[in-house]
Amino acid sequence: MLPPALEMVRKLVATPSVSSPDDRFDQSNRGVIDLVADWAAEIGFAVRIEALSGRSGKANLIATLGEGDEGLVLSGHTDTVPYNAERWTDDPFVLTERDGKLHGLGTADMKGFFAAALHAIARFEAGELRHPITLLGTADEESTMNGARALAEHGERFGRYAIIGEPTGLRPVRKHKGVFYVQVRVGGEAGHASNPSLGVNAIEGLQRVLAALQSWRDAIGQRHRDDEFEVPTPTLNFGRIRGGDSPNRICAECALDLDIRLLPGMARAAVVAELRDVVGNALRGGPWTFDVRATGAYADAFAGPSDTEFAGAVETLCGCSAATALFGTEAPFLAELGLQTLILGAGDIAVAHQPDEYVTIAAIERATDLYASLIQRFCIEST
Numbered sequence: 364m365l366p367p368a369l370e371m372v373r374k375l376v377a378t379p380s381v382s383s384p385d386d387r388f389d390q391s392n393r394g395v396i397d398l399v400a401d402w403a404a405e406i407g408f409a410v411r412i413e414a415l416s417g418r419s420g421k422a423n424l425i426a427t428l429g430e431g432d433e434g435l436v437l438s439g440h441t442d443t444v445p446y447n448a449e450r451w452t453d454d455p456f457v458l459t460e461r462d463g464k465l466h467g468l469g470t471a472d473m474k475g476f477f478a479a480a481l482h483a484i485a486r487f488e489a490g491e492l493r494h495p496i497t498l499l500g501t502a503d504e505e506s507t508m509n510g511a512r513a514l515a516e517h518g519e520r521f522g523r524y525a526i527i528g529e530p531t532g533l534r535p536v537r538k539h540k541g542v543f544y545v546q547v548r549v550g551g552e553a554g555h556a557s558n559p560s561l562g563v564n565a566i567e568g569l570q571r572v573l574a575a576l577q578s579w580r581d582a583i584g585q586r587h588r589d590d591e592f593e594v595p596t597p598t599l600n601f602g603r604i605r606g607g608d609s610p611n612r613i614c615a616e617c618a619l620d621l622d623i624r625l626l627p628g629m630a631r632a633a634v635v636a637e638l639r640d641v642v643g644n645a646l647r648g649g650p651w652t653f654d655v656r657a658t659g660a661y662a663d664a665f666a667g668p669s670d671t672e673f674a675g676a677v678e679t680l681c682g683c684s685a686a687t688a689l690f691g692t693e694a695p696f697l698a699e700l701g702l703q704t705l706i707l708g709a710g711d712i713a714v715a716h717q718p719d720e721y722v723t724i725a726a727i728e729r730a731t732d733l734y735a736s737l738i739q740r741f742c743i744e745s746t
């Protein structure tokens with residue numbers, strides 16, 4: 364017997380699993396993997412825990428019920444983003460219920476998913492299944508996507524259809540943007556502030572770069588557009604700027620960190636090359652040096668087919684057409700394995716990565732019903 368869903372979410376939230384590219388915040392996800400693995404085993408799953416190479420304390424969970432090449436995959440990540448405890452009303456690791464809302468780090472994104480998925484599966488007996496159900500729990504979605512990447516590299520398909528339970532407000536999502544980070548560094552030469560000729564000011568070079576990037580952003584927005592997205596153009600965010608050491612010294616170096624979100628079909632390498640040209644042109648004729656480098660590929664853009672039996676069935680069940688999202692997910696990796704993939708889960712992406720993150724009890728119950736209907740349709744009725 365599984366514990367009640369609320370109890371499961373409480374335990375998952377109480378088990379820290381922050382992932383971050385910054386070692387000061389990064390934690391193992393093994394506690395969450397073990398909890399989900401134990402519950403999955405409890406309801407008859409064959410459970411595999413696969414450690415990620417090169418990163419200690421990180422693992423993926425692959426739990427399978429039934430046999431065969433077809434069937435349904437329910438997939439979620441087991442990690443959370445870092446948090447600012449002082450901005451939370453209550454302890455982020457203590458599930459706190461207020462007005463039907465379950466507050467806690469990772470409730471919406473996406474520990475609540477595992478409670479919904481396991482309870483949906485528990486409604487069926489293994490003997491009823493014509494096609495298998497696979498439950499995936501991945502590591503490091505919020506930092507490197509290395510968990511999903513390891514699954515994609517391994518090449519095992521697990522099934523024919525996949526649902527990723529990221530928070531979509533229970534509306535299916537079949538398309539999202541790609542997200543990656545770029546750092547632009549501008550180099551100058553330090554010197555005494557009293558005489559500009561004693562150095563080369565990197566901040567003044569970066570000022571040219573900023574102006575050029577703003578124009579370039581407008582230009583790529585003219586060239587690339589997809590009106591299915593709420594923000595129909597690629598985006599470029601100036602996220603962080605660092606440089607200099609003192610007001611009375613000429614700034615020798617500064618760095619600008621960008622978040623760039625591309626539409627499906629745009630090639631990341633080509634965009635980076637274009638960006639490098641923009642920076643080079645902005646600084647041409649000046650005394651600065653520069654460097655442009657991709658510092659992380661967070662997620663590739665994803666566009667699944669809209670006219671499949673699977674997409675149609677999910678849309679009918681949800682009572683709405685599939686939408687688009689502005690955030691990245693592991694969907695490109697599952698699609699690479701040959702799985703028809705949609706994103707569908709309880710909770711609102713707007714509360715994810717925020718203090719007082721929550722998911723409602725009603726949404727977890729609704730997600731459980733939807734996942735159960737999909738199991739019925741694609742693991743039992745489907746020939």
Ligand SMILES: [Zn+2]
Nearest residue numbers: 440472473529
């Ligand atoms: Zn997520």
